[in-house]
Amino acid sequence: MATIAEASEVRTKQALPASLKLGWGSGAFGIALLMNGVSGLILLFTASILQIDPWLAGLVIFLAKLIDVVTDPIVGVWSDRYESSKGRRRPFLLWGSITGAISFALIFTSPSFENQYLTAFYIFIVLSFYAIAYTIYNIPYMSMPAEMTDNYHERSSIHAYRMVFISLGSFVATAGVKVVLxxxxxxxxxxxxxxxxxxxxLILISTMVAYFTTASARFTQGAEKSTKSNAAQVVHEFNAVRSNRHFLRLIGVKFAQLLGVQTSGAAFAYFFVQSLGRDFNILAIFGTTVTISTIIFAPLLVKFSQRFGKKNTYYVAASVNIFYALSWSLASEGEPLWSIVMRAAFVGIAFTGNVVMAMSMLTDIINADANRTGVRREGAFTALYSFVEKLTGAVGPLIVGFALSFAGFNNKLPFDVPQGGNVDTALLFSVSWLPALFGLVAIWILSGYNLTEQELQAARAENTANNEVNKQEKS
Structure with a gap:
């Protein structure tokens, strides 16, 4: 008979069924559409369509995101401790699917009142609802891979499947939406x-598919019932999470990197129209190229990471992103299509490496913590990680909104009327210089990350041995 250690080793080497990876990954289509559809258009929509001053629009977007300070930890710890025959996470996927789809529709059907402050207040309400809905779905959803497998490289494979659906969802949010508009x-x-x-x-269909197709996924049991109050439980769990040095390093990398990405994303539609003199159809070609590049490079970068390591793969992706951002400083009005397409291909490499490696490293950290402490905290870890993502998504539009207002941008004009001068400088600052600077900071922080496969295997072996000793003592 196999020993417990041998049985554990066999389990960690088993690959998950492709159907399960596809099913779980399909939810990323809806999440990508939900996130990128809003982040890529919200500043333009509120400032130029609803006629809210850019600084006020950016401020409203930022304030609505602050609700995640409360909701992210609550949902994270709630999903860690939730008990259900369907697992701890899947019921949240059902609730989040419905509310997420409704919130997206409410945002882009917002009325424009005569008083811009009344319009801003309405936008604040629907964006707050959107933030809550996104949290309800995304945090439990992103916590699932840590439960689904213990295999170090299988985690990268899972997120490579997810990356394909992220690409498709982003394609609809960028290329598809721009063509329709x-x-x-x-x-x-x-x-x-x-x-x-x-x-x-589309969001509702995609996220519901993930709910139904993950019924067979492995899930772990939550923490034992505690006598602490709910608030005390949240504080306790997050104190444990924020003391994890590997995790703090990773979210530092993500904060710096995503702050640049989100700033660029908030200004990108304006930049294409105002500075490059291009229409949304060219922007759609850009988005299509990014999608194709992402799908091609997702499996290649996973193989690269298996040979050279996740950290080195992350270095490559982050470096490519810096050079991509700086390349916009060389662009001018009437930029040729071939150069735009070439930049989009590099975005695919950067985007894929950053997302897949970061999420794979996050699941490594979660499992290492569980092996060390014996407590499953997937929701707590993912909640803090998700909050950093959403915080940058709030700060990005805030930066661009104030930059445009400071540059004298006139939102009463149709946004496809070039305004030049300081407006072009503000947009270049947002899509090129600032993202490149933040990218360099991310690489510097990443240099201190050192959680390896060997360290994870050692922690797992120690945990298995301790469990065996405890069983023998009890018997």
């Missing part, structure tokens, strides 16, 4: 309403 009239509020309702349907 260009065809219907990109300055017409009714066009955004059509996009909002149509995307909401």
């Amino acid at each position: 260009e065809a219907l009239g990109k300055t017409e509020p009714s066009s955004y309403a059509v996009v909002g309702v149509g995307c909401a349907v």
